[in-house]
Amino acid sequence: MADILGERARLSPDQPALVVVEPELRLSYRELDQRAVLCARLWTETLGLRPGDRIGLLAHNRVEYLEAFFAAGKSGVILVPLGTRLTAAELEPMVHDSGMRTLIYGRGLAPVAEDLRQRLADGESSSPIETWVALDPPQDLSTRGARAGAAELLYPEALATLPPNPQWRPTPCDLEDLYCLLYTSGTTGRPKGVMIPHRQVLWNGFNTVTGWQLRADDVSPIFTPLYHAGGLMAFLVPLVTIGGTIVLHHDFNAEAVWESIEQEGCTVILGVPTIWKMLLESPRFESTDLSSIRWLISGGAPLPRYLIEAYQQRGVVFKQGFGMTEVGVNCFAMGVEDSFRKIGSIGRPMMHTEVRLVSEEGEDVPVGEVGELLFRGPHVCRGYWNRPEATTEALDAEGWFHSGDLARRDEEGFYYVAGREKDMIISGGVNVYPAEIEAALLLHESVEDAAVVALPDEKWGEIGVAFVVPRGQQEGTGESFSDDDLADFLGERLARYKLPKAYHLIDALPRTAYGKVVKGELVQRLLQAG
Secondary structure (H helix, E strand, C coil): CCCHHHHHHHHCCCCEEEEECCCCEEEEHHHHHHHHHHHHHHHHHHCCCCCCCEEEEECCCCHHHHHHHHHHHHHCCEEEECCCCCCHHHHHHHHHHHCCCEEEECHHHHHHHHHHHHHHHHCCCCCCCCEEEECCCCCCHHHCCCCCCCEEEEHHHHHHCCCCCCCCCCCCCCCCCEEEEEECCCCCCCCCEEEEEHHHHHHHHHHHHHHHCCCCCCEEEECCCCCCHHHHHHCHHHHHHHCCEEEECCCCCHHHHHHHHHHHCCCEEEECHHHHHHHHHCCCCCCCCCCCCCEEEECCCCCCHHHHHHHHCCCCCEEECCCECCCECCCEECCHHHHHHCCCCCEEECCCCEEEEECCCCCECCCCCCEEEEEECCCCCCCECCCHHHHHHHECCCCCEEEEEEEEECCCCCEEEEEEHHHCEEECCEEECHHHHHHHHCCCCCEEEEEEEEEEECCCEEEEEEEEEECCCCCCCCCCCCHHHHHHHHHCCCCHHHCCCEEEECCCCCECCCCCECHHHHHHHHHHHC
8 A cells, every 4th residue: 555656656656866976876666666666576485475574684774675575564464673782682573573574674783784694593482584685695605605594695696586577566555554563762762663554554654745835846855763763764754745856975974965965956855863973073064066955854852952053154044843753753743934934933834733732630731731742543553462451551542642742832833842741850749841841941041951860868758960062072171160150140041940050971871773862871870879
């Protein structure tokens, strides 16, 4: 059902679909679709996979990643993207939980794949993987075929052996059939496989096109990992839906990104705050021609105001977005004018996206008050793979997904994120929202980054502790200020009960690949320090 690439290739076969930066490759929609068809045929004709079977993918950004993603829409086989930063020990539970029959891996991750293969062979439970597919020839050809156990295929060779099949057609799928399983980062516990149906992929594409007003002449670079929902869904699916062009980077390199923005005439660009900071600090920031850019958008974490202002000074529109794997990465939209007058807002809910803000008792909160974000609509996932209790906890009987994120809305219907419910600090029986404090800290001219965590306290139950990165710290020119300076600054903007009880200067905050602060690591540092 969600053969988005096939449908776009039918309508716009000769339009440019993909530019791969390294190794250089340019493909039209017809050419990219033909490659995805071959991939789907390999899965079904050679590997014997059937609709509903799971196939793992452990690789960095490359054209074969797109072939696999779109092959899932053509075959009914469920794709399971795996994090490239994870160890074999972290990947092993995902392999067993998903029950994947095949694992595809790239050369750069061959050592991890080998470690995983050994762990599965030595484990108490038998490995579900029947076939390992290498995207690249092994560097040591003498080891090829010498492994015992599951079969081994080399992707290019296996594709070359497929006979012509002009009668091939995509496998019909129902809207509720699963397209992929996206495992959460697991920063708060064991990773869960989010069940993404064909319906959600389709809706994400169409609604983002309309809500963000994407165009067929839009060009967007992807330099964030494709194993994450942001890499796959934020611009890849929507731009293929409308017929735009993707510029694919193997990974993030600030100079290479600026070069491709200028050379390819990129128009819409997604990043996370960490990336926008590195792009700002690049020597090419001031010299790159930005005239092609319609707007930039940031997600994944709160965006410091100084970053927004720095890009706006170069005449670029800067928006903020919000989404999550379970409800789609694009849930809110904002116009160009609103991006200037509503700095800090994530916008209004997109079309046919129902949003509620509710109290702990489940009642809708008034305008201006903080409540938990609830979502309902065709963009919501089916729940968690093999986790019925977690699914029931997140999706209520009326179809509302309880996100665990806290937010408020203003009189005009614009939403502002206040943080995660699990991050909320209850101090002296009063709720304190770390995101509100962090946003205020980031207004300080000498603060580059900040995070606030909760620490147990005998008197208050919990207290807030702030970690602050001084501006210029990474370059060795960090600005100096005292705890009293910060307390006085916050005291002019926040109620006294919200102020952190301690401030710690830090070189850099620990973050995930998508910019989220790993607050558990910060708490652990405090506990270890006594």
